[in-house]
Amino acid sequence: MNGMPILVTGATGAVGGALVRQLAAAGHDVRALTRDPSGPAARALPSTVEVVAGDFDDPKTLVPALRGVARMHLVAMGGAVGPAGAEIVALAEEAGVRRLTHLGHDDFSRDDDDPLETAHRSLRRTIEASSMEWTHLFPGEFATNTREWAAMIRASNEVRAPFPEWRSALVHEADIAAVARVALTEDGHAGRVYIPTGPVAVRRAEAVRQIGEAIGREVTFVELTPEQAREQWEAVYPAQIIDWFLEMGQNPDTNAWVSPDVETVTGRAARPYAEWARDHAADFR
Numbered sequence: 001m002n003g004m005p006i007l008v009t010g011a012t013g014a015v016g017g018a019l020v021r022q023l024a025a026a027g028h029d030v031r032a033l034t035r036d037p038s039g040p041a042a043r044a045l046p047s048t049v050e051v052v053a054g055d056f057d058d059p060k061t062l063v064p065a066l067r068g069v070a071r072m073h074l075v076a077m078g079g080a081v082g083p084a085g086a087e088i089v090a091l092a093e094e095a096g097v098r099r100l101t102h103l104g105h106d107d108f109s110r111d112d113d114d115p116l117e118t119a120h121r122s123l124r125r126t127i128e129a130s131s132m133e134w135t136h137l138f139p140g141e142f143a144t145n146t147r148e149w150a151a152m153i154r155a156s157n158e159v160r161a162p163f164p165e166w167r168s169a170l171v172h173e174a175d176i177a178a179v180a181r182v183a184l185t186e187d188g189h190a191g192r193v194y195i196p197t198g199p200v201a202v203r204r205a206e207a208v209r210q211i212g213e214a215i216g217r218e219v220t221f222v223e224l225t226p227e228q229a230r231e232q233w234e235a236v237y238p239a240q241i242i243d244w245f246l247e248m249g250q251n252p253d254t255n256a257w258v259s260p261d262v263e264t265v266t267g268r269a270a271r272p273y274a275e276w277a278r279d280h281a282a283d284f285r
């Protein structure tokens with residue numbers, strides 16, 4: 001498989017972008033997939049990376065991107081989480097992909113009537129039934145989710161949100177990418193499900209304080225009631241997701257679990273949230 005490019009899908013995204021950079025820095029040939037090769041996110045990728053066009057919603061467009069590829073990172077987005085998922089996996093197998101990392105998430109609802117969850121489950125099963133050496137990555141909550149506070153912090157040094165005591169082992173995208181990098185480039189990870197998380201659970205109010213520390217300003221957590229939060233989120237999230245957030249918020253420990261997988265797989269301790277806040281301080285200034 002050495003000497004053949006590694007195809008990274010979702011390459012303009014948080015995890016895919018970090019994976020592209022890590023693989024390129026380690027000297028691998030990387031092919032980065034995006035729907036918009038001339039867009040700013042694609043242009044910001046390292047110059048050694050080959051950028052190719054492709055859209056999961058139209059699987060045939062992936063054929064040129066898959067040519068000569070033996071290893072691939074698949075992000076469960078767009079058409080991959082739907083009827084096109086099976087076609088994408090079949091095209092990858094036909095093209096000669098032998099090893100695949102799959103970034104998605106574990107069933108959180110276990111609800112057979114939830115079409116998105118059913119599609120994630122179906123992609124997972126299709127991958128497991130394939131002839132490829134697959135590794136699932138089902139991380140805990142992404143630290144990047146807290147970017148939703150960036151505009152508020154820039155405007156007012158405040159975060160207006162519910163549940164200051166809610167705890168989550170927020171994971172740095174570079175750690176998820178590092179697990180994928182190892183699974184793609186080293187043997188012994190086929191058939192595994194990894195659950196990258198941060199090293200400790202962080203209270204929402206503490207995460208806000210750590211952003212303040214990273215940007216050198218005091219940032220205040222202004223607690224919203226669940227009803228006020230619903231109003232604020234209505235412009236951004238579908239009702240079903242808001243219901244899910246609010247239900248989770250009733251139990252401060254829903255996402256507090258910590259997995260050892262980042263350190264076990266990469267040999268390096270998972271990055272704390274404070275490091276993520278420092279790495280992304282510019283977003284909050």
Ligand SMILES: NC(=O)c1ccc[n+]([C@@H]2O[C@H](COP(=O)([O-])OP(=O)(O)OC[C@H]3O[C@@H](n4cnc5c(N)ncnc54)[C@H](OP(=O)(O)O)[C@@H]3O)[C@@H](O)[C@H]2O)c1
Pocket residue numbers: 009010011012013014015016033034035036041054055056057075076077078079080103104105138139140141142144145
């Ligand atoms: N957020 C969380 O807390 C969390 C937790 C666990 C698991 N996850 C999983 O993480 C994944 C998201 O990862 P991420 O945060 O790295 O994503 P992201 O930053 O939102 O990036 C998503 C990428 O997907 C690509 N994409 C979207 N639709 C596409 C399509 N139709 N065809 C081809 N590419 C498409 C985009 O590329 P272009 O726009 O350049 O085409 C973009 O680079 C999801 O599968 C989610 O289930 C998230």
